[in-house]
Amino acid sequence: MSEMNLSDLAAKMREIDICMLMTHTDNGAIAGRPMSNNRDVEYDGDSYFFTWDKSRMTSDIEGNSKVALTFQGAKAFSISLEGEAELVRDKEAFREHWTPDLDDWFKEGVDTPGVVMIKVHATRAHYWDGMDEGEIKIE
Known part of the structure; x- marks a missing residue:
């Protein structure tokens, strides 16, 4: 077993x-969709994504x-x-994680009406690297 750290x-x-x-829908199904981490990976267990406030993902x-x-x-x-x-609607928090590539999706940048940031705090990471695998518990 591999010994990777965070x-x-x-x-x-x-x-x-x-x-x-992946989220849980209101009828118990699991819904998945591709999201970009925008290369915002000074990883401490938190990941940040941007989407529309009225999206199915947000309601999930x-x-x-x-x-x-x-x-x-x-x-x-x-x-x-x-x-x-966690759903974050604070524009100052947006600025901390915004990258220029997001302007393609959200034309007015952090001031785009209806944008929301999703902050995911991981509690467990399981990884596979070829034949090696391991788990990291995140506080």
């Missing part, structure tokens, strides 16, 4: 732009904040994170 995991996550964010999180993230990297490297999602 810093090692962050370095690997920086190489992966798109992950799948309002109903059940437990979510999962999955990342697929190069050469059979994968990460599965479990955690709690």
Whole structure:
């Protein structure tokens, strides 16, 4: 079994732009959708994503904040994170995690009406690196 720590995991996550964010719907189904981490990976267990406030994903999180993230990297490297999602509507917090690529989706930047940031605080990370695998509990 591999012995990665959170810093090692962050370095690997920086190489992966798109992950799948899974939520629980109001009828108990699990819904997944691709999301960009915007290379905002000074990883301490928190991931940040931007979406529309009126999206299905936002209403799913309002109903059940437990979510999962999955990342697929190069050469059979994968990460599965479990955690709690929080919806953030503070523009100052947006600025801390905004990248220029987001302007393609949100034309007025952090001032775009209806934008919301999703902060996911992971509590557990499971990773696979070829034949090696491991788990990191995150406080």
